[in-house]
Amino acid sequence: MPSADATTRFSDRVRNYVLYRPGYPSAVLDVLRQETGLAPSHAIADVGSGTGISARLFLDAGNTVHAVEPNADMRAAAEAALGGDPRFHSVAGAAEATTLPDASVDYVVAAQAYHWFDPPAVRREWLRILRPGGWMVLLWNARRTDTTPFLRGYEALLHAHGTDYASVNHENVTPERIAQALGADFGRRDVPSEQVFDYEGLKGRLLSSSYAPNEGHPGHKPMLEALERLFREHAENGNVRFEYDTQIYWGRG
Template sequence: MADQFHEADDMNELDSTARFSDRVDDYMRYRPDYPPALLDWLQREQGVAADWRVADVGAGSGISSKMFLDAGYRVTAVEPNAPMRAAAERWLQAYENFDAVDGRADATGLPDTSVDLVTVAQAFHWFDEEAARREFARILRPRRLVAIWWNSRRLAGTRFLEGYEALLQTFGTDYTSVAERYADDARMRDWFGTGFGGSARFEHAQRLDFNALRGRLMSSSYAPQAGQLQHEPMLRALRELFDACAVDGTVSFDYDTRIFAGQLA
């Protein structure tokens, strides 16, 4: 965890259906998408075919679902947070091959052997891993795949990245405990077991002006909200950091996107 932070979507199993209910707008507008190379890798290296049906578990506002919809896949978003699910339904309503259901990783509500690919973006670390494994195995067709990925924010390498990390360490409400929940590569391989099919890492970034940077910060569940004691001091520190680091009116918010894929034996 020394050089990356993985953006969390929830804090614990109880909070996981509500933690972002009051941050949906910022989440939709300012959270990053995923690099196109990720889907290319799934198709080229893992054999994900164009006619596969996708269950996007912990789909949130639909960022990961949209990537597959744009490529022509049939996608069911599984999301327990009602405001997030409603946002996804509004955003993606033009796609005829999209639907959303109220479900969790351990109880998706989907039929047995009904999907070809289970995807999890930015959410796996909040699941009960064994319960999710059983549920994914139930809904997957034989010899089909699970793909799990997340954007890991870089903590060092530029003045901005290092300053942003220091800001979160100072003002974040439960930042450290959120960061400790993410699995390392070995743990992910162990979760797949003998069915592990491979992993990859891709560079990704957002160019953000100050308003977008502020929205990006406020989309994080550990950022103090308006009315909380640390909110205004945090925003002043963010403004100072931006002014010191911006080039042509933007900063680069840099990530490594990590993906793990395989079958469930």
């Protein structure tokens, strides 16, 4: 099971998470249609669904989404944003213990979350809730770290000021760890995406991250001072650009 810290560490960051975290490009749906046959009739279990960013992607595609999230504050944000859609179902559960019935969904999706999970436990649970022939999908918006001077500076800032950035970075997830959930014969494709921020947006994006020290922490002020310097140095027309590779992994249950 995930640690208590993994379950609760975003509770004080919900507003910034809602406002500044990237969504997922529609190209994700195109890939899943091509590679797995995703159709609007399919039911999705979105595990570790957070504030509903990935749930929105699948709702927009016509799917029914069971959004499974253990953090009450993040779950409430998703309910506020998406609760008016009759195809959205909020579930208080964990990736390893979803509470969903046996063979109840066609896809299990974990977006920006799998690195917090216990792989053997989630595979058992996901196989339990999947219908025969169902699919398991992992998504990440992987921020590029060295394609521009700004992105190189931002990465250096995280290493200098993040509380535990190196240890919780999802890039630590190896192909072997992915195979523990998806099986050895998993597929992968990447599609590009981006965000453009003014300074307030950049600050909100940083503070949405669990490793960024919040107000009251001794590292908070020095981090923001460094962020302001970085922004002044690299902003063009008042903005900086985050570039992402949206990573899509899939495996049959």
